[in-house]
Amino acid sequence: xxxxxxxxxxxxxxxxxxxxxxxxxxxxxxxxxxxxxxxxxxxxxxxxxxxxxxxxxxxxxxxxxxxxxxxxxxxxxxxxxxxxxxxxxxxxxxxxxxxxxxxxxxxxxxxxxxxxxxxxxxxxxxxxxxxxxxxxxxxxxxxxxxxxxxxxxxxxxxxxxxxxxxxxxxxxxxxxxxxxxxxxxxxxxxxxxxxxxxxxxxxxx
Numbered sequence: 001x002x003x004x005x006x007x008x009x010x011x012x013x014x015x016x017x018x019x020x021x022x023x024x025x026x027x028x029x030x031x032x033x034x035x036x037x038x039x040x041x042x043x044x045x046x047x048x049x050x051x052x053x054x055x056x057x058x059x060x061x062x063x064x065x066x067x068x069x070x071x072x073x074x075x076x077x078x079x080x081x082x083x084x085x086x087x088x089x090x091x092x093x094x095x096x097x098x099x100x101x102x103x104x105x106x107x108x109x110x111x112x113x114x115x116x117x118x119x120x121x122x123x124x125x126x127x128x129x130x131x132x133x134x135x136x137x138x139x140x141x142x143x144x145x146x147x148x149x150x151x152x153x154x155x156x157x158x159x160x161x162x163x164x165x166x167x168x169x170x171x172x173x174x175x176x177x178x179x180x181x182x183x184x185x186x187x188x189x190x191x192x193x194x195x196x197x198x199x200x201x202x203x204x205x
Contacts, residue, residue, distance in 0.1 A: 079188075080146040083153040083181050086188050088141060091159060095139035097129050107182070107189040115196050137162040137170055153181040153188065158198065174198045 086105055093101035103126065110122040128134035139161035146155045156178040163173035180192040 076148045079148045079153060079183075083146045083148070083155055083188050084144050086181070086190075087144065087155050087157065087179065090190065091139060091141045094129075095136050095161070097135055099126060099129060102126065102129070105190055107184065107191045110191055110193075112193040112195065115194075133166045135164050136173065137164060139173070143176075151183045153183075155179045155181065 089101065090105045092098070093105070106122055108122060110125075112120045112125065125134070139159055141157050141159050144155065144157040146153055156176070158174070158176045160172075160174045162170045164170050175195050175197050177193055177195040179190055181188045182191050183189075
């Protein structure tokens with residue numbers, strides 16, 4: 001009886017498979033158009049967000065150096081003005097033989113050179129001022145230019161006046177020079193000078 005009972009079941013199964021085989025098959029590409037559309041929308045949205053983020057980052061990276069550059073330029077300008085102020089104070093001190101001011105502005109390792117290669121240290125220069133072997137009857141400064149490189153500044157200028165050395169008669173003193181400053185403990189200190197004499201007729205500008 002079991003064998004007679006099982007055969008119709010097999011036929012039903014075979015019949016169902018036959019119906020499946022005859023049923024029209026829906027291509028995968030047409031099964032879920034809504035799902036494919038939503039996936040496409042999501043992908044386009046993500047791509048748009050990435051593009052917006054990249055554009056914003058690029059704009060920020062371009063704008064930031066400009067702000068930094070502007071700040072740096074302002075800082076250099078302020079430093080240049082301060083170095084010029086210190087130099088003018090130093091020249092005035094030299095004209096008046098104000099050794100206290102000279103000693104405060106000029107660093108202990110200061111060295112001055114002439115175009116012939118003669119070298120003078122700070123102690124030697126101050127000694128010549130004390131003994132009177134070097135002094136100025138008048139001294140004025142002009143044509144000042146300053147370039148700042150971080151903690152270092154290079155100043156160029158010209159001075160004109162009348163100099164007296166070693167008891168000689170007064171002589172015109174017109175020179176162009178550059179002086180190097182460095183910032184130490186928050187203050188600009190002179191550390192080196194190079195001097196070139198100019199013809200007396202060049203005067204001041």
